[in-house]
Each structure stands twice: as structure tokens, then as C-alpha cells.
Amino acid sequence: MERDHPDIATPGKMDQNDLQGSNPDLNKVNSEPNALRVSTSPDIAETPTQKPAEKVASLAGEQENQIRENEENHSENAQNQMVLYDPAVAAAGEVEPLRARRNSFQNYTSRVLPSVGAFTVQCASCFKWRLIPTKEKYEEIREHILEQPFYCETAREWRPEVSCDDPPDITQDGSRLWAIDRPNIAQPPPGWERLLRIRAEGGTKFADVYYVSPSGKRLRSMVEVLKHLEEHPEYVAQGVQTSQFSFQIPRPLQEDYVKKRRPAPSRDGPSDVNPISWVAPDGNTGLLLGGPGPSAPSDTASLDVLDGNAPKKPKLMGDSDSFI
DNA sequence: GCCACCGGTGGC
């Protein structure tokens, strides 16, 4: 079972560190039209992060600009975005040894992958993030996000009094891994479940989408869906169509969450990368761990990404379901 | 033996 069914989200604690200060993506967040965001946070951390007022301010400024732009563009460019985040599961505290760099043999100890912990959508008007109580509701909103932008008022369905005057339910503060989800993905057929599995950091791919049929069959590509439908005409008879499936995965806001593919070897030049450079073991150079500090330039607010330790091992709850 | 997860690549 894996179901990831979020109940309400409870944001975990936050960690802190933004990756580097600048997170170019932050801006994108507000500026990408209709992007949906997802975030997960693997780690644990505990220190609350408080962000410097500066950052906050800048963020606000950006939002204002965005709003302005948005108004200018009218709704043409609705900007609602959705996010999923994983409250960290934090439970335990320990972090584990991470996966070592790829070449080392080391046993990888348990790796728990991050999973989506909750879902949020950005109000098209005030740009505050509102948590969506269930995955199903999130999928419903996402399906029509372009034509039906999300507003704080929309959340009154489950939060009767909420409005743009209320503080955001969650902010991008570096404590979680955020990713941009795709808009307008069809809801899965009744009885089917669409699963998003976030991969460990440093791999070649950010996530995988799987569909689980009513009978429990896990399908990982459109080719498999087609084949499965051919083998089970009853689904087709029930109205299941291929247009109800989408294997599009969200994009992590943290660049670098996914390892880039190595450039082709150019043979001519000395391309060099230093042959000997050292890399800190796991990259953990000091970056992470965070501390409190913010150091970063303020401009971009930090959005963040996951925390620093994350790279290593994300801890999560059991895999499956943990949405919290 | 199964399967969740990962790597890798062909095709765009």
C-alpha cells in the first residue's frame, strides 16, 4: 500500500539552510505562470529557522510586483501554483549516512526516500500558499488550475473563514524541498491512484509517477497503461481513457537536487576538469547544516530547498504513506 | 522471487 493520502498537512519543522543564497528559482515561483509546485522535505532538522527580516521583505516585494504584473495581465496568466511538501518527517533524529558518492561501495543503509507530505496551492490573488487537505482535493484543483485559478476563497470549502488577509499556511523558507508541479493534469480514473515518488537527491531523475489500477497493478509508462487497458477491457468499458493518465513529474526548485548529466566529452580541448580535484565527501561542504544563518544575499528569498543535510539521507517515514 | 528504486539513453 502505498497510498499517499494526505491528511492534513502539518508542516514539519523547519530547517534551515538554504542552499546558497541565491535561489533563482524563487523568483520563478511567482513568476512562472501557472506552475504548480511540489515540495518535499526530507529532513529533519530542527532548528527553526527564522529568516531574516530582510528576506522576508524582499519576498514580499516580489510578490507585490507579481501581483501587479498579474493584474496587468489579467487572468491570462493566472499564477496559481501548487506545492507539495513533505513535512519532514522528522522524526527521529538521526541522520544517516548517506549515500556515498557513487562510487564508493559503501553500503547504503537504509534509504528512505522523501515523499510528498502535503500539498499547497498559491492564491492567484495574494500569492499566499494554502495547504490542501487531501491529495484528491489537490488533484481536483490541479486538473483545472488554468481555467479555474485558485484563490484563498477556494479554500473556504474546508476552511470557512479563510481569506487573503490570513497569513499563509506555509512559506518557502528553506526547510523543505519544493518542486513545481504541472498544471492541468487529469485526475486519475475512479479507483485508480496516481503516485508520485520522489527519488533520493543526487540521482539522475527527480521523481517517478506510477498509476496503480484498482487491482493493484502498478503501471509506469503510457505504454504500460495502454497494454494494461488492452488486457482489461473492463476498464475501458468503464470509461477509462488514456487521457486520464499523465506521467509528468514536477520539477525540483532546488537546482542540483538532480545530478546533471555529464557533458559529452569533448575531445578536443583540454577540457579539463581538474583531474584531481577533491570533492568533499559527499559534498557536504559546509553548506549545509545549517545553521541559522542566513547568509545569503537577500535577494532572493530563500526558498528553498531542502536542507542541508538532506542530501544524504532523507529520512522519511516509511515510505509510503506518509503524508502527513 | 518480487518490486521499489535507480540509471541510462534514445528521441525529441
Next chain:
DNA sequence: GCCACCGGTGGC
């Protein structure tokens, strides 16, 4: 560069 697809396999 991105992404759909799928082979391989570690870990159970």
C-alpha cells in the same frame, strides 16, 4: 536539456 521508457538489481 528534457523526458518517456525500460532494464537492472538491492533489499526485502
